[in-house]
Amino acid sequence: MNMANHNNKSRFFFLFIVLVLWCVSSFGFGRVPFACDPKNGLTRSFKFCRTNVPIHVRVQDLIGRLTLPEKIRLVVNNAIAVPRLGIQGYEWWSEALHGVSNVGPGTKFGGAFPAATSFPQVITTAASFNQSLWREIGRVVSDEARAMYNGGMAGLTYWSPNVNIFRDPRWGRGQETPGEDPHVAAKYAANYVRGLQGDGPGNRLKVAACCKHYTAYDLDNWKGIDRFHFNAKVSKQDLADTYDVPFKACVVDGGVASVMCSYNQVNGKPTCADPDLLRNTIRGEWKLNGYIVSDCDSVGVLYDTQHYTQTPEEAAADAIRAGLDLDCGPFLALHTADAIRLGHISENDLNLALANLLTVQMRLGMFDGEPSAHPYGNLGPRDVCTPAHQELALEAARQGIVLLQNKGNTLPLSPTRHRTVAVIGPNSDVTTTMIGNYAGVACGYTSPLQGIARYVKTIHHNGCNNVMCTGNQLFGSAEMAARHADATVLVVGLDQSLEAEFRDRVGLLLPGFQQQLVSRVARASKGPVVLVLMSGGPIDVTFAKNDPKIGAILWVGYPGQAGGTAIADVLFGRTNPGGKLPMTWYPEGYVNKVPMTVMDMRPNPASGYPGRTYRFYKGPVVFPFGHGLSYTRFSHSLAVAPKQVSVPLASLEALTNSSTISSSALKVSHANCDSLELALHVDVKNEGEVDGTHTVLVYSKPPSGKWSDMKQLVGFEKVQVPAGSKQRVKVGVHVCDHLSVVDESGVRRIPMGDHELHIGDLKHFISVQTSQQIKT
Numbered sequence: 149m150n151m152a153n154h155n156n157k158s159r160f161f162f163l164f165i166v167l168v169l170w171c172v173s174s175f176g177f178g179r180v181p182f183a184c185d186p187k188n189g190l191t192r193s194f195k196f197c198r199t200n201v202p203i204h205v206r207v208q209d210l211i212g213r214l215t216l217p218e219k220i221r222l223v224v225n226n227a228i229a230v231p232r233l234g235i236q237g238y239e240w241w242s243e244a245l246h247g248v249s250n251v252g253p254g255t256k257f258g259g260a261f262p263a264a265t266s267f268p269q270v271i272t273t274a275a276s277f278n279q280s281l282w283r284e285i286g287r288v289v290s291d292e293a294r295a296m297y298n299g300g301m302a303g304l305t306y307w308s309p310n311v312n313i314f315r316d317p318r319w320g321r322g323q324e325t326p327g328e329d330p331h332v333a334a335k336y337a338a339n340y341v342r343g344l345q346g347d348g349p350g351n352r353l354k355v356a357a358c359c360k361h362y363t364a365y366d367l368d369n370w371k372g373i374d375r376f377h378f379n380a381k382v383s384k385q386d387l388a389d390t391y392d393v394p395f396k397a398c399v400v401d402g403g404v405a406s407v408m409c410s411y412n413q414v415n416g417k418p419t420c421a422d423p424d425l426l427r428n429t430i431r432g433e434w435k436l437n438g439y440i441v442s443d444c445d446s447v448g449v450l451y452d453t454q455h456y457t458q459t460p461e462e463a464a465a466d467a468i469r470a471g472l473d474l475d476c477g478p479f480l481a482l483h484t485a486d487a488i489r490l491g492h493i494s495e496n497d498l499n500l501a502l503a504n505l506l507t508v509q510m511r512l513g514m515f516d517g518e519p520s521a522h523p524y525g526n527l528g529p530r531d532v533c534t535p536a537h538q539e540l541a542l543e544a545a546r547q548g549i550v551l552l553q554n555k556g557n558t559l560p561l562s563p564t565r566h567r568t569v570a571v572i573g574p575n576s577d578v579t580t581t582m583i584g585n586y587a588g589v590a591c592g593y594t595s596p597l598q599g600i601a602r603y604v605k606t607i608h609h610n611g612c613n614n615v616m617c618t619g620n621q622l623f624g625s626a627e628m629a630a631r632h633a634d635a636t637v638l639v640v641g642l643d644q645s646l647e648a649e650f651r652d653r654v655g656l657l658l659p660g661f662q663q664q665l666v667s668r669v670a671r672a673s674k675g676p677v678v679l680v681l682m683s684g685g686p687i688d689v690t691f692a693k694n695d696p697k698i699g700a701i702l703w704v705g706y707p708g709q710a711g712g713t714a715i716a717d718v719l720f721g722r723t724n725p726g727g728k729l730p731m732t733w734y735p736e737g738y739v740n741k742v743p744m745t746v747m748d749m750r751p752n753p754a755s756g757y758p759g760r761t762y763r764f765y766k767g768p769v770v771f772p773f774g775h776g777l778s779y780t781r782f783s784h785s786l787a788v789a790p791k792q793v794s795v796p797l798a799s800l801e802a803l804t805n806s807s808t809i810s811s812s813a814l815k816v817s818h819a820n821c822d823s824l825e826l827a828l829h830v831d832v833k834n835e836g837e838v839d840g841t842h843t844v845l846v847y848s849k850p851p852s853g854k855w856s857d858m859k860q861l862v863g864f865e866k867v868q869v870p871a872g873s874k875q876r877v878k879v880g881v882h883v884c885d886h887l888s889v890v891d892e893s894g895v896r897r898i899p900m901g902d903h904e905l906h907i908g909d910l911k912h913f914i915s916v917q918t919s920q921q922i923k924t
């Protein structure tokens with residue numbers, strides 16, 4: 149090799165490095181600026197590119213430059229590029245339910261971004277009852293999302309979370325939700341959204357979240373009735389005090405940048421074409437600062453499937469007039485021009501939708517030019533799947549595991565006494581099952597078997613080929629393993645083949661021969677038997693509760709990429725479980741009595757309908773809402789709690805108007821709700837030998853009489869308490885929000901009289917009266 153050649157080579161390498169550096173600096177990690185590229189001479193003259201101009205002015209400037217055909221192609225999820233204005237195309241549909249997901253076309257894995265941290269499915273995270281955890285997960289997920297956006301692999305608009313009430317235990321998508329309680333769902337929604345969207349300056353957004361599916365959507369496909377055809381008949385009362393609660397919190401407390409309307413109809417109207425729901429409620433009453441998007445193709449569905457309008461143009465017009473801003477699907481791109489031509493809507497109606505969309509993009513910084521100049525512009529591949537992020541996924545799984553039963557302190561197992569453990573069951577060595585649906589590609593997995601194998605020697609048999617468990621041919625070897633091992637852990641349950649989008653269950657029992665597997669292996673076991681249930685929805689495991697051979701039962705939900713580590717940590721006592729059930733576990737008999745299509749929350753004694761969720765259903769349960777044991781014992785005492793409160797009226801009109809107080813309950817809209825937050829201070833004592841975490845659940849019950857059988861959760865606070873010590877917990881209860889009830893017309897009222905608060909076994913009364921004072 150001669151010198152000249154060598155020089156050429158180094159020159160080539162030098163040029164190569166320069167080229168790489170240039171690429172990295174000009175495209176971040178591979179993305180060209182979405183708009184307003186500083187290297188594009190054209191864009192400098194546009195007012196909408198000037199970051200020192202107020203966003204609403206920039207938005208109007210841009211709208212003024214767009215042609216009608218361009219506008220029409222911008223109100224769909226795959227928005228077109230407008231090259232003459234230096235604007236790239238944009239895919240609005242990305243998902244981040246419990247980690248960045250590739251379910252939507254806006255996000256892809258590969259290259260420098262092969263995976264993202266996969267947190268437990270939401271129902272599991274909800275079981276932690278830990279609000280700071282929910283927010284922290286949102287923060288981490290949006291770090292990874294921003295990193296992937298910078299790398300050209302993801303969008304900035306995430307259609308998560310799903311905050312529909314888990315109304316019926318059979319719902320295939322119940323796993324995606326924070327459970328059956330409106331207050332928990334409301335807190336989850338606000339915290340996760342705040343975590344995702346960040347606390348940027350002004351109204352800047354880190355990523356834009358979306359609360360879905362508005363509203364009363366919680367049936368996918370049950371006995372031939374599907375979500376595209378379903379008309380949910382919902383009373384005003386149930387809408388106001390159940391179905392709408394998490395959505396309102398999401399908008400009002402979470403400041404969410406988007407709400408998605410659903411496929412189903414509510415009281416005969418498709419939600420995406422209902423101006424009462426979209427324009428009046430979400431935007432008018434709750435003051436959404438953001439955009440309303442349809443579920444994917446739901447505008448098409450209301451025309452093609454529901455035949456709600458005569459023509460496609462009317463469907464497009466109805467949706468836009470109702471307040472829809474973005475269509476997931478092609479329908480608006482195809483029919484809006486004709487809808488305007490026929491006079492169903494005006495171009496100005498379209499401008500209003502466009503303004504809502506562009507405002508969100510501007511708040512995201514998409515029109516600020518160079519992505520690397522953005523506050524999150526430096527996030528890249530090294531910020532995804534970091535050890536800290538993966539540790540949080542593990543921590544979330546540990547916090548979400550619920551100890552349902554622990555006869556004679558079967559758990560924790562001891563690695564020195566239980567040296568060999570038989571690990572049995574169709575979910576005992578699973579990976580992707582642990583991340584549930586709306587997941588991405590996980591950074592890596594630890595299966596239950598792998599987690600347990602870190603503590604002890606294992607003998608492993610699945611016992612069934614999969615969760616369907618269609619035969620008992622493999623039971624023999626599983627029984628043999630149990631006969632020889634010092635302890636047996638059975639990991640059974642469900643997966644996406646049984647509960648998923650498009651797939652509701654018909655019953656609540658373990659599928660196929662799984663129940664028989666559990667009973668036979670338990671009978672054969674030499675040592676203690678632990679049943680681990682991996683599922684989103686509840687399972688009727690009455691047989692196992694009553695089986696004297698089964699000592700302990702854990703529910704782990706879908707525990708995420710690190711699920712196996714968390715399960716093993718709980719089994720061997722490294723983690724003291726503190727999760728609580730976010731939904732009622734009904735017996736199988738319940739679903740035989742209750743059609744999934746009945747939306748009523750309240751029981752109907754005349755028809756024998758038993759009602760839904762712990763708030764209204766008083767029949768037998770397998771495990772109740774809020775249930776969850778610990779390896780230690782906690783006791784409560786009330787340290788400070790007000791005994792009475794008087795509610796000032798908001799106006800003179802309220803004082804004189806006879807409708808203000810009827811049935812001795814004051815309309816919340818006529819009360820002055822400022823400074824009506826009551827602080828309860830509860831002492832929690834850890835009476836046992838091990839440290840633990842405990843969630844204080846505060847329920848309220850209105851004065852006896854008209855409202856009396858309604859007990860609902862109004863506050864919760866999780867606390868860590870070292871063995872033998874005591875911690876004081878403060879729970880805020882707001883009179884207007886938490887001591888109010890909703891009447892049959894959907895009006896929220898504060899009943900006067902003695903309200904009962906329940907905290908564990910404690911009962912405390914607060915007397916609520918109106919003061920004749922007016923405070924405005």
Ligand SMILES: *[C@@H]1O[C@H](CO)[C@@H](O)[C@H](O)[C@H]1NC(C)=O
Pocket residue numbers: 801805806807808
């Ligand atoms: C009383 O309140 C109702 C509902 O808030 C309102 O419609 C009505 O006009 C009020 N009547 C008077 C006399 O102010």
Ligand SMILES: *[C@@H]1O[C@H](CO)[C@@H](O)[C@H](O)[C@H]1NC(C)=O
Pocket residue numbers: 278279280281284543841866867868
């Ligand atoms: C709640 O979660 C956060 C984040 O993981 C954690 O730091 C905190 O200790 C948890 N709170 C309790 C009481 O366990």
